[in-house]
Amino acid sequence: MKWIRLRVPALEESAACEAFHAYYPSIETSILIKLLSALDFHPLSINLLAQAAIQNEWSPQNLITAWDHQRATLLEAGDGKSQSLAVTIETSLNSPSFLKLGETVHHLLQIIAFLPQGISKTHLTAIFPGVSNIESCADAFCRQSLAYLNGDFITLLGPICLYMSSHYNQDTSLLRGIQSYYATHIRESHIVIAEYVNIEHVLIHWLRNTEGDTQAILNVLMTASWFSYILWHYVPLSVSLYPAISALNVHNTHDIRSWRNFFMQAKKSKILLRNKSSCLFQLSYLMHFVGQMEEAKKAYKEAQILALEVGDLDLLASHHWILAIYDSIQGNFLAAEELLHTALGYCSGLSGVFRLSRVTKTRIKLQMIIINLIKGRPDTLQSLPTFKQKYKQYNLYWINFYAGYLALQNNYLDLAKKCFEEIQANGAKKCFEEIQANDDEDNPWRWIKSILLAESADLEGDYTKSQTLQAQVLEVIERRTD
Known part of the structure; x- marks a missing residue:
């Protein structure tokens, strides 16, 4: 007799309730x-x-409570073998088609159950390059209806996911493969954007299971830093990383414990503290941006304490500078100025080893000038030639940009034209090429370019070109829904 496999689809919402x-x-x-x-x-x-629910005579509230505490158990109790989800799943896993694929079947199912989004079918071989039959296993899951394709992701039905998570140990070699894959590709924005839910889930598990290994701690902190950076710059979203990073113990690793290697251990400890500090700084910017204000403040404060613990005031001042830029963008100039003044204060009255680097001090001073220009302080224009001569080797694009507009507002047309001409002569071309490479209509730098070119054309008397550029900017703004 020939058996025919019937697929039982999920019910529609109304049919399921009925x-x-x-x-x-x-x-x-x-x-x-x-x-x-x-x-x-x-x-x-x-x-x-x-x-x-019927057998236990539960009220709706009791049912909800039982579901919250023992989800997998509730789905195993049936009147017979045919009514047991556990038996159904185990029967499939012990079928000849699965047994011939070996242990990879169980390991891959555990990984798919572990990842909230499932696993990318496109990148399956790249994630597990050493597993020759990985695609065969994935195909077998879909044929047996244990898994299904959701876009590009192979994922499990909720009940199967619950069962696998509660009955099998997820800490397999394939999980380490997932960690390695995300760590390697964390700077690729398209992967982070597509799989950020998975990546955050993996990072939290990884942070909680470094087992005091120095290299593992460094890898996960670096990966978490880049994850926060990419999200902040491309798709700002709320995250839950802070508790896991904060709880990570970087003071007591097991790599080196002997007196002979005391200085090496001290050096490694400083590296770990510095990396944790940098990771918390980066995370705090993201949380600040998406409105997780309380956690952002805690993360920033903890990062400051760690930077001070290792005596890395240059790191601390650099992150004050970054946060000041962010505050400036949001129009919070008082907070930005306070941060910059605090950062400069770190270089006074300190021993040479703790002094700020020349690059950091210059960045801070340049940002202070930019804030003064944005705030419209005309006296800043008077000292501008001396300042520009002193820092002529640095990129003065934004100094010239804001100085040009402040000069325009105060009717200093010659100075404004000079600033805009310097932009065009000293790097505007490169800046515009970068903007062109990311020619997204919603990219604000594209608008800035058009506005700048319109003002330059107006100063040069090319009113037709100026009006055309201004009209293009207005047209884009009017099409925006927000």
Whole structure:
């Protein structure tokens, strides 16, 4: 007799609620939808959950409490083998088609269950380059209806995910492969944007399981720093990394413990402290940007303490400078000025080893001039020639940009034209080429370029070109929904 495999699809939301209400009618639909969506509206799981509620004579509140505390257990209890989700899954895993694929089957299922988004089918071989049958295993899951494709991601139904997570140890060699893959590709914005939920989940697990290994700690802190940086610059989103990073113990690693290697251990300890400080600084900018203000303040304060602990005042001053730039962009100039003055204060009355680098001090001074120009202080224009001569070897693009506009506002047309001409002569071309490479209509730098060129054209008497550029900017702004 030839057997035919029938696929049992997930139910529609209304059909799933109707099926559950047939057994257990005394629960509000809005509450029920939340429960059943966690099961991906899987028919057998709906049946098992309803049967458990009836057999235990639970009220709706008792059912919710039981679900929160023992999800996987509720889906295992059936009247017979055919009614047990556990038996159904184990029967599939012990079938000849899976057994011939070896242990990779179990390991890959655990990884897919562990990752909230599932795993990218496109990058499957790149993630696990040493596993020759990885794609065969993934295909087998889909054929057996244990997994399905959600866009590019291979993912599991909620009940199967719950079962795998509660019955199998997730800490496999494949998990280390996932960590290595994300660490290697963390600077690639398209991967971070597509898989940020997975990456954050992996990072939190990794941060909690470094086991005191120095290299593992350095790798995860570096990866977390870049993750925060990419999100901040491309897709600012709320994150939950702070508790795990804060709890990471970088003072007591197991690599070196002998007196003979005391100085080497001290050096490594400083490196770890400095990396944790940098990671917390970077995370604080992201959280500040997305409105996680309390956690952002805690992370920034902790990062300051760590920087002071290792005596790295240059690191501390550099991050004051970065935060000052962010405050300036948001128009919070008083906070920005306070940060910059504090940063400069670190270089006074200190021993030579703790002094700020020339680069850091210059960055701070340049940003202070920019703030004065943005705030419209005309006296800044008087000292501008001397300042520009002193720092002529640095990129003065934004100094000239804001000085030009301040000069325009105060009717110093010659000075304004000179500033704009210097921009065009000393790097505007390169800046504009970079803008052109990212020719996104919503890119504010593209607008700045158009506005700057319009003002330059106006100063040169080319009013037609100036009006055309201004009209283009206005057209883009009017099309924006926000």
